[in-house]
Amino acid sequence: MAESFIFNVAQSLIRKLASPAYEAATQLIGVYDDLQDFKHTFSYVKAVLLDAEQKQEQNHALREWLKQIKRVFSDAEIVLDELECEILRKQVVKAYGSTKHKVGRFFLSSNSLVFRYKMSKKLEEIKKRLDLVAADRNKFGLERIDVDRRVVHRREDLLEMMGSNESKILVTTRSPTIASMMGTVSSYNLEGLSLKNSLSLFVRWAFKEGEEKKYPKLMNIAKKIVKKCSGVPLAIRTLGSSLFSKHKIDEWEHVRDNEIWKLSQRENDILPVLKLSYDQMPSYLKHCFAMFSLFPKDYEIGIDEAFLNTSVLKHKYLYMLDLSNSTYETLPWFIHKLKHLRFLDLQYNRKVKRLPDSICILQCLQTFLLVGCTELEVLPRDLEKLISLRRLEITTKQQLVTLPPWVQSSTNTLHTLIIRGCINFEVFPKWLSSLICLNRLRICDCPKLMSLPNDFHCLTALESLVIVNCPKLCRKCVVGVGEYWPRISHIKKVIIDRPEHFRSAVAMAND
DSSP: OOOOHHHHHHHHHHHHHHHHHHHHHHHTTOHHHHHHHHHHHHHHHHHHHHHHHHGGGGHHHHHHHHHHHHHHHHHHHHHHHHHHHHHHHHHHHHHHHHHOOOOOHHHHHHHHHHHHHHHHHHHHHHHHHHHHHHHGGGTTTTTOGGGGGSSSOOOHHHHHHTTTTTTOOOOSSHHHHHHHOSSSSOOOOOOOOOOHHHHHHHHHHSSOTTGGGGOOHHHHHHHHHHHHHHTEEEEHHHHHHTTTHHHHOOHHHHHTOOOOGOOOOOOOOOOOHHHHHHHSHHHHHHHHHHTTTTTTTOOOOOOOHHHHHHHHGGGGGGOOOOOOTTOOBBOOOGGOTTOOOOOOEEETTOOBBBOOOEEEEEEEEOOEEEEOTOOOBOOOTGGGTTTTTOOEEEEOOOOSSSOOOOGGGGTTTTEEEEESSSSOOOOOGGGGOOOOTOEEEEEETTTTOOOOOOTTTGGGGOOOEEEEEEHHHHHHTTTSSTTTTTHHHOSEEEEOOOHHHHHHHHHHHOO
């Protein structure tokens, strides 16, 4: 069984708390002791999460318990993100501060005391909430499951299985036509659940464990409801969930006798069930559903600044913001307020001309995508403060002859760099080899780029190099015969777009 989402969150939080760098930083801020208690409680709860995940299908109360755990973990993530942002802010102030900011730093030191006090209170509150929820684990008879003792298939095991005698590929589809096209043996038609199994599944989702015995009249109605579901598990689960904790006979009769069942429908069609589940929605969700139903499938809905101002700005703990293919000439004014932002996508905005300097405040930003911003004229000056960057994709009209110096500030974090459509880009900087974590490098549509640094082979972490539509450079990187091939031959994956007029020469050389 795949690990549960909540378990992964717990594991991620514990891993963060246990890292030496994080422990050292929290000692400087003064919340180290608080976090040790915090970590112990997390470990205590994490130990039984896998068992809870396995048992929740048959236990509604356990599902509610897991929801409470999830809420506490989500709040804990937010608090630890605040702490991480403060750590990063201190690093930036230390690295880029100057003597003229001494007065400012005096006030920052007093603010640090306030921050330490508030952070301790928040950690204490979350620990109390987690202790209360964790105390209920004995009610469900949960046992500790050690992840290391579970039997899992490793990659090597999968490789051994694939291609061996009597291996099979299983394709599932609702279309008989696709089944006949894909199959080398006759297809197997799955039938719907029997009435007995349908009722058992419905009861599991509509009642708490053993509760159905208290409501014999509802059980009689349930038999007629599941009969209309034609043995389709999704339909049965959907209706069962919608009736959970509803014990009034008229509510169940409304589902049983609803006119929606009289709609013409194909075999195993679940349209009536979907309509009934819509009727059970809260009013605010019905408005949302009705609005989006006006648009055809796969329709791209434009996002204007009014929507961003009213919606996005309310979520100050936002991790990810996708504004790709938007039409802003300038980025929304509030972008700097999203200090927890990890992912910012501005790809293929063909109107944006500049980015606000305040974007440099986003010190938690890990992915910054600017590919296809063909009208981008200038980049902010202080982007070196983005000290957490892991992925950078860039297109600009700026007279960018080489990589800007601020990229070097991501020496220990940057693992993906994509340069596309920088028509003035001519040469890589001498410090390129200092990007010791760089794993992927892609260069596209940079016609003036002619060379690679002499120490390019020092990029030992580089596993993928793609060079497309850079004709002068491509000629020198041809596999086996290019001038620069010795510098890139250590890379596992190399893709060079070779112009037609020298492909024949390469073929002759290979022969």
